[in-house]
């Protein structure tokens with residue numbers, strides 16, 4: 001049986017949850033669909049230190065508070081993974097879930113964020129959860145007093161290396177270039193830590209395994225091609241980029257060549273009634289503060305559409 005909504009929000013990260021607050025306060029019949037835990041990537045960060053007005057930083061607890069807030073004015077929350085968004089002949093939006101359920105709405109906000117790009121090595125998938133991880137907050141405790149490697153040069157890699165250095169015996173950050181994309185303040189903090197080594201111009205050439213677990217890594221200097229084995233590395237934390245989660249709208253041709261949703265300043269895609277918000281859209285800064293901005297604007301645009 002189909003359930004008809006004014007608005008379906010796909011994803012309950014900060015973008016989707018903010019959209020839900022704005023939409024439900026405007027009396028728009030809204031449901032938020034979420035494939036995992038409400039909170040999105042905020043659950044993967046130790047502390048949000050760049051939220052204006054909170055100098056001491058915000059803990060991931062903000063995810064739970066936002067979740068409560070997102071349903072406080074009447075929006076429904078429903079677990080479910082969206083497989084496809086279809087525009088039917090009446091311009092209605094059909095949302096097909098992976099469990100076969102179909103929901104319909106007059107408007108849809110896609111706020112699905114991004115997923116981590118895997119380490120491009122043959123045994124990376126097999127060793128995920130067996131020494132290879134994409135979330136230090138989730139898995140860092142398994143590597144207490146051990147040597148771990150962090151791969152990447154952006155904010156996520158540097159933040160997570162700082163976090164891991166508190167409990168691991170040693171952290172080696174491996175970055176393929178000389179310069180970092182990460183914020184200067186984070187890099188300075190990392191460089192000041194005694195149990196951190198930064199290997200610039202290196203990539204991971206091989207992840208060694210024994211008994212189905214990570215048992216060291218081989219790194220390669222990209223300038224000299226020299227190989228080096230770090231035999232005691234037991235954990236590998238990967239932050240080598242992300243890809244947008246937009247497969248559900250692949251047939252609608254509303255993404256750029258990398259799969260990010262193309263929206264205007266009102267968060268509208270080129271398909272009337274389909275909006276984008278948060279990390280999933282084509283934009284320069286992917287942060288909580290910009291995600292909540294997008295969510296608020298998208299909901300206001302839906303309000304306009306429905307009025």
Ligand SMILES: Cc1cc2nc3c(=O)[nH]c(=O)nc-3n(C[C@H](O)[C@H](O)[C@H](O)COP(=O)(O)OP(=O)(O)OC[C@H]3O[C@@H](n4cnc5c(N)ncnc54)[C@H](O)[C@@H]3O)c2cc1C
Nearest residue numbers: 011013014015035040041045082112113278279286287288
């Ligand atoms: C380690 C780390 C540290 C960070 N630190 C900071 C920081 O200090 N400050 C800061 O401002 N930002 C930080 N960020 C970035 C910030 O977390 C993101 O920019 C923000 O969470 C993006 O919000 P979003 O709502 O667009 O997407 P997300 O938070 O990614 O939420 C998207 C949601 O959509 C759901 N979803 C995806 N696909 C589907 C589907 N098919 N069906 C249903 N649901 C789906 C996901 O499960 C997820 O819950 C950090 C990120 C990471 C990874």
